[in-house]
Amino acid sequence: EAQVTQNPRYLITVTGKKLTVTCSQNMNHEYMSWYRQDPGLGLRQIYYSMNVEATDKGDVPEGYKVSRKEKRNFPLILESPSPNQTSLYFCASSLRRGWETQYFGPGTRLLVL
Amino acid sequence: GESVGLHLPTLSVQEGDNSIINCAYSNSASDYFIWYKQESGKGPQFIIDIRSNMDKRQGQRVTVLLNKTVKHLSLQIAATQPGDSAVYFCAENIRGSQGNLIFGKGTKLSVKP
Numbered sequence: 741e742a743q744v745t746q747n748p749r750y751l752i753t754v755t756g757k758k759l760t761v762t763c764s765q766n767m768n769h770e771y772m773s774w775y776r777q778d779p780g781l782g783l784r785q786i787y788y789s790m791n792v793e794a795t796d797k798g799d800v801p802e803g804y805k806v807s808r809k810e811k812r813n814f815p816l817i818l819e820s821p822s823p824n825q826t827s828l829y830f831c832a833s834s835l836r837r838g839w840e841t842q843y844f845g846p847g848t849r850l851l852v853l
Numbered sequence: 854g855e856s857v858g859l860h861l862p863t864l865s866v867q868e869g870d871n872s873i874i875n876c877a878y879s880n881s882a883s884d885y886f887i888w889y890k891q892e893s894g895k896g897p898q899f900i901i902d903i904r905s906n907m908d909k910r911q912g913q914r915v916t917v918l919l920n921k922t923v924k925h926l927s928l929q930i931a932a933t934q935p936g937d938s939a940v941y942f943c944a945e946n947i948r949g950s951q952g953n954l955i956f957g958k959g960t961k962l963s964v965k966p
């Protein structure tokens with residue numbers, strides 16, 4: 741089944757404790773992206789990747805890092821999480837470009853205490 | 854600020870009625886639009902898309918209308934069912950931009966049995 745998977749689905753952590761949220765897609769998509777979704781603000785793009793070793797900042801990149809060493813994986817790294825990063829995070833992928841239909845993962849709900 | 858927005862944050866309809874969800878966009882250079890459905894606890898799912906060279910596109914029980922004159926997009930759901938209850942949001946691509954989608958904040962559709 742074609743899908744985007746994320747892990748973990750739920751995470752509670754404390755300020756300053758580094759964490760990684762994994763994202764993987766099995767559709768051989770070139771484009772991958774991370775979003776955060778907050779009430780009243782909608783989806784905001786954090787980082788995106790056009791292909792392996794090609795990443796770029798989205799609208800709200802501060803406090804986040806990403807890497808794209810393999811085509812299928814696009815992990816999101818929070819080096820020193822803060823409470824304002826408490827949010828619902830989605831990974832998405834599309835065949836080649838960000839303006840094409842993006843397929844979303846199930847989401848990761850993060851609480852930073 | 855976001856160039857994609859929605860007129861109504863919530864919409865309540867009776868089961869079996871037709872639903873119309875609206876989206877306004879402000880950039881006349883937008884040339885591709887997508888509607889997504891997000892059910893509670895899940896990631897956004899693609900519903901239907903439309904390019905700017907079209908005025909109307911139909912899917913299964915859904916129709917998207919594009920009025921470029923007034924920069925307005927609508928999603929019509931025929932014979933709305935309880936399973937249609939979700940948040941719906943539109944996304945646009947601005948021609949010549951980095952090519953990333955810009956997402957609206959969403960409208961919550963509630964279907965009363």
